[in-house]
Structures are given as structure tokens and as C-alpha cells.
Amino acid sequence: MKFKITFLYLFVLVLIAVTGVINACKTPEAITAKSGAQLWGENCNRCHNAPDPVTYNDDQWDVVAEHMRQKALLTNTEIAKVRDFLKSANKQ
Amino acid sequence: MLFCFFNSKAQIQDTSAHTVGTKKFFMPGAAVAMFQMNSTKGSPTTITFMPVNIALFPLVKASDRLFFDGGINFNVNTDGTVEPQLIELIAYYRINEWMSVFAGNFSPHYGVYLGLLDDFTNRFGVGVPPVGMGHGLQNQNGLGIQGGFQAGYSKFSYQLYVANGPSLVVDSTVVGGNNESGTLNYGNIIDNNKNKAIGWHIGYLPFSNSSFEVNFSGEYAPKTGDAGTPFENVSNLTWAAGLNYYHVFSPVMVRVIAEYDKIQVGNANYFNPDTSVKNHIYTFTNQQNGWFAGATLRASGSKKQFIKNLELGGRLSEYTPPAGALWGTTPIKQTTMTLTEYLKWDIPLSLEYDILTQSGSPTQNILSAIIFFRF
Numbered sequence: 001m002k003f004k005i006t007f008l009y010l011f012v013l014v015l016i017a018v019t020g021v022i023n024a025c026k027t028p029e030a031i032t033a034k035s036g037a038q039l040w041g042e043n044c045n046r047c048h049n050a051p052d053p054v055t056y057n058d059d060q061w062d063v064v065a066e067h068m069r070q071k072a073l074l075t076n077t078e079i080a081k082v083r084d085f086l087k088s089a090n091k092q
Numbered sequence: 093m094l095f096c097f098f099n100s101k102a103q104i105q106d107t108s109a110h111t112v113g114t115k116k117f118f119m120p121g122a123a124v125a126m127f128q129m130n131s132t133k134g135s136p137t138t139i140t141f142m143p144v145n146i147a148l149f150p151l152v153k154a155s156d157r158l159f160f161d162g163g164i165n166f167n168v169n170t171d172g173t174v175e176p177q178l179i180e181l182i183a184y185y186r187i188n189e190w191m192s193v194f195a196g197n198f199s200p201h202y203g204v205y206l207g208l209l210d211d212f213t214n215r216f217g218v219g220v221p222p223v224g225m226g227h228g229l230q231n232q233n234g235l236g237i238q239g240g241f242q243a244g245y246s247k248f249s250y251q252l253y254v255a256n257g258p259s260l261v262v263d264s265t266v267v268g269g270n271n272e273s274g275t276l277n278y279g280n281i282i283d284n285n286k287n288k289a290i291g292w293h294i295g296y297l298p299f300s301n302s303s304f305e306v307n308f309s310g311e312y313a314p315k316t317g318d319a320g321t322p323f324e325n326v327s328n329l330t331w332a333a334g335l336n337y338y339h340v341f342s343p344v345m346v347r348v349i350a351e352y353d354k355i356q357v358g359n360a361n362y363f364n365p366d367t368s369v370k371n372h373i374y375t376f377t378n379q380q381n382g383w384f385a386g387a388t389l390r391a392s393g394s395k396k397q398f399i400k401n402l403e404l405g406g407r408l409s410e411y412t413p414p415a416g417a418l419w420g421t422t423p424i425k426q427t428t429m430t431l432t433e434y435l436k437w438d439i440p441l442s443l444e445y446d447i448l449t450q451s452g453s454p455t456q457n458i459l460s461a462i463i464f465f466r467f
Contacts, residue, residue, distance in 0.1 A: 026244065027242045027244070028244065028245055028300075030245075030300065031242060031245065031300060042301045042302050042303070043302055045303075045338060046302055046303070046305070046336065046338065047213045047336075048213045048437075048438070049434060049437040049438070050437070051437050051438065052437055055437075055438075059116050059118070060118050062116055062153055063116050063117070063118040063151045063152075063153045064118065064120075064151070066151070066153050066159040066184075067149075067151050067159075067161055069186075069192075070159070070161060070182075070184050070192060070194070070238070072240075072249075073201070073238055073239055073240040073249035073250070073251070073295070074240055075189055075190055075239070075240050075241060075242060075247075076186065076188070076189045076190070077189065078240075
């Protein structure tokens with residue numbers, strides 16, 4: 001019986017700790033609300049100058065974005081937003 | 093950590109374009125041209141125009157999830173012949189928000205440059221590569237997983253792979269410093285034993301704007317020698333710690349890049365064919381390490397375009413080879429100063445000055461002018 005109570009205590013403690021960790025890790029709105037333009041500036045400049053959107057056309061950006069996803073180990077959300085921004089900003 | 097994975101996944105929708113069945117091919121390229129002047133005490137000064145080096149990168153987006161990434165470099169040899177060289181040939185399949193699987197011939201994410209940065213992103217010029225870099229991992233044949241995920245305001249990047257790994261060089265014929273016994277060869281397509289190497293990379297970006305990254309990467313190969321030989325069980329552990337940071341302290345952008353590498357190959361008894369030595373069997377502690385640290389300044393807030401595109405860099409680097417190896421030398425130190433003007437976002441024109449010092453050797457002063465352009 002004592003073992004079961006101890007186990008229950010531990011279970012609750014672990015649950016509280018895990019909940020805390022999950023909340024701490026919850027992606028904040030400031031991150032999810034980032035625009036493609038902001039992510040383009042932040043992530044590209046880590047390694048090189050941020051490219052001018054007019055450098056490539058839509059199809060080329062589709063391919064280059066995939067390349068950079070794998071090179072810079074970006075999340076799908078990040079690269080999708082950056083790609084969409086570049087494709088929207090390359091029209092003159 | 094696992095909870096962070098699922099939490100992030102639950103919150104972030106897959107926003108990628110649905111273009112299944114649409115194949116897209118694109119082949120950008122890059123070229124480097126260089127002029128170099130080498131002044132070494134006791135030797136005549138050399139002034140050389142180096143041949144233009146061109147690379148092509150065939151990229152294929154086969155579907156929304158399947159992607160092929162290739163790279164071929166055309167090296168011009170000193171006799172004028174051209175030699176194509178494989179840079180990478182990788183197939184990627186994106187599984188979800190934060191993971192892709194990959195297979196092929198790839199540059200592992202190692203330190204701050206390999207697998208991510210190249211000549212184009214080297215802000216210290218490529219006239220003389222840092223002596224403390226380039227002794228670690230090279231291209232691998234294998235498969236693995238990689239990606240990045242958000243954890244609160246911070247972010248992680250990772251790579252985990254299995255590969256053929258390096259093969260130990262054992263040479264019992266060459267006399268002198270060209271005998272490379274104890275070094276590692278990454279060029280073999282076919283593995284020299286049944287064992288496989290495992291490699292990893294973990295990057296941590298604590299700030300929400302991804303401006304600061306520290307990473308730890310490496311590879312462990314339990315066996316590097318040829319199967320059935322006394323060298324088969326010689327192991328290797330190669331690892332690196334890297335740092336990359338940039339910040340705009342208006343109007344100046346500051347960037348700091350640093351890396352430390354260490355190679356630890358297991359001990360073995362090698363044969364020295366030199367008839368002038370008494371004992372032909374020798375061994376040595378097969379460990380080498382290198383590091384470099386550099387910083388750049390750029391007046392990114394300037395209203396004058398020429399000044400805005402100008403970047404000043406300084407880098408220190410050192411390499412310590414293993415003592416006792418026939419190919420080993422004394423430690424080398426390097427100081428680099430670079431002034432780069434970005435003619436376009438992807439066309440840096442660099443003026444680089446390197447000083448190389450090594451105990452027992454005359455100091456080398458090397459001036460390089462390099463233009464790198466993408467097309």
C-alpha cells in the first residue's frame with residue numbers, strides 16, 4: 001500500500017514536472033506570429049547576406065528553399081513562410 | 093525534449109505548398125578566381141593568378157517532400173587538366189515539421205562550416221584556409237535523419253547518421269614525411285570492414301531571432317582498419333564544438349565565429365621503412381587538434397552603399413599535429429586579416445592577408461585577392 005501511495009505521489013510529481021516543461025516549451029505567439037520577411041532576415045543572415053527576392057523566379061525559389069531547408073536545418077513552418085515571402089516579393 | 097517536439101508539432105500547421113507531382117529542376121553555380129602573392133624568408137616571392145574554379149549544383153524538387161541535392165566541382169590541376177570532383181549527392185525525404193531522412197554522399201554537419209557554410213559564406217577569405225580547420229570529417233556515404241525544431245523561444249537543430257566512416261591509412265613503403273600511416277581516408281566508396289561509423293550534430297540557438305548558435309558535432313568509428321588486419325580494431329573519435337553569433341549594434345554589425353576540433357585515433361604499431369632508423373616498429377599518440385576564432389565588423393547602418401557593403405575581418409587559428417607521427421610537424425599558427433566588399437549580396441570581393449608561423453620553418457606572408465560569384 002505504501003508503495004502504491006509513493007508511486008502515486010511520484011506519478012503526480014512527474015506529471016506536474018512534465019506539464020511545466022510542456023508549458024515552458026510551448027511555442028510562444030511571438031514565434032508563431034513571425035512573418036516570412038522577418039524569418040528571411042533572421043535565418044539567412046546567420047550565414048550569408050539575405051538574398052534579394054528578385055534574384056530568382058517562383059519556381060527557382062521553390063527549389064532553393066528546399067536546398068536551404070536541409071542546409072540550415074530549418075523547420076517546415078520557417079522555410080514555408082520564407083519561401084512564400086520571397087515568391088510574393090519578387091514581382092516587379 | 094520529446095514533449096517539446098510533440099508540443100511544437102501540435103501547434104504548427106503544415107503550411108507548405110501542395111505541389112505533389114510537380115518536378116522542378118534548377119542548377120545554380122559558383123566560381124572562384126584568385127590572385128596570390130607568397131613571401132617566405134629565404135625563398136623567392138611568388139606571384140600567381142590561380143585558375144578559376146567552377147562548381148555546379150543540380151537541384152531537383154521531385155515532389156513536395158522528395159528532394160535531390162547534388163554538387164560537382166571542376167578543379168583545374170597545376171598541369172592545366174580539369175578534374176571533376178563530387179561535392180555531394182543526396183536524396184532527402186521530408187517526414188514532418190521537424191525531420192527529414194537522407195541518404196547518399198553527404199558533407200556531415202560538423203563544426204560551423206562543414207555541411208552548411210562554404211567559400212561563399214567564409215567571411216575571412218578562402219586564400220589560405222584556417223590551419224585549425226579541415227582536419228576533421230569529410231564526405232560520407234550513408235543515411236540519417238536531420239532537422240530543426242522549436243522549443244519555446246529557443247531552437248534546436250540536429251543530424252544523426254550511419255556511414256561507412258573513414259579507413260585507416262597504413263603505409264609501410266614510403267620513407268619520410270610523406271608516409272601517412274595513422275591518418276584517415278574518407279574517400280573510399282566501399283567500406284573496408286563490416287563496422288559502421290555513427291555521426292551526430294546538435295545545434296542550440298537560445299535566442300528567438302536565431303542570431304546565436306552553439307553546436308557540438310562528431311563521429312565515432314569503432315573500427316577503421318582493413319578487415320582481417322591487426323589494424324581493424326583501431327577506433328576513431330572526431331568531434332568539434334562551434335559557435336556562430338551576429339548582432340547589429342547600430343550602425344555596426346558584429347559577427348563572431350569560432351570552432352575547436354579534435355581527432356582521436358586509437359594507438360597502433362606501424363612500420364617505418366627508413367633504413368637509417370634502428371627500430372622500424374613505432375607507435376605514437378595519434379591525437380591532433382585545431383581551433384580558429386574570428387570576428388568581423390560591418391557598418392551595415394551606413395547610408396553609403398559602398399561602406400555598407402564593406403566588412404573587416406580578423407581571425408586567429410592554430411593546428412597541433414600528433415607528435416611522433418612520420419607526417420606530423422610542429423604546431424602551426426595563423427593570423428588572418430580580411431577586407432571584403434560585397435559587390436552584390438552573393439558576390440564578395442576579398443583582400444586577405446595571412447601570416448603563418450611554425451617552429452623550425454620561416455614565417456610565410458601571403459596576400460590574396462579573391463572574387464567569388466554565384467550564377
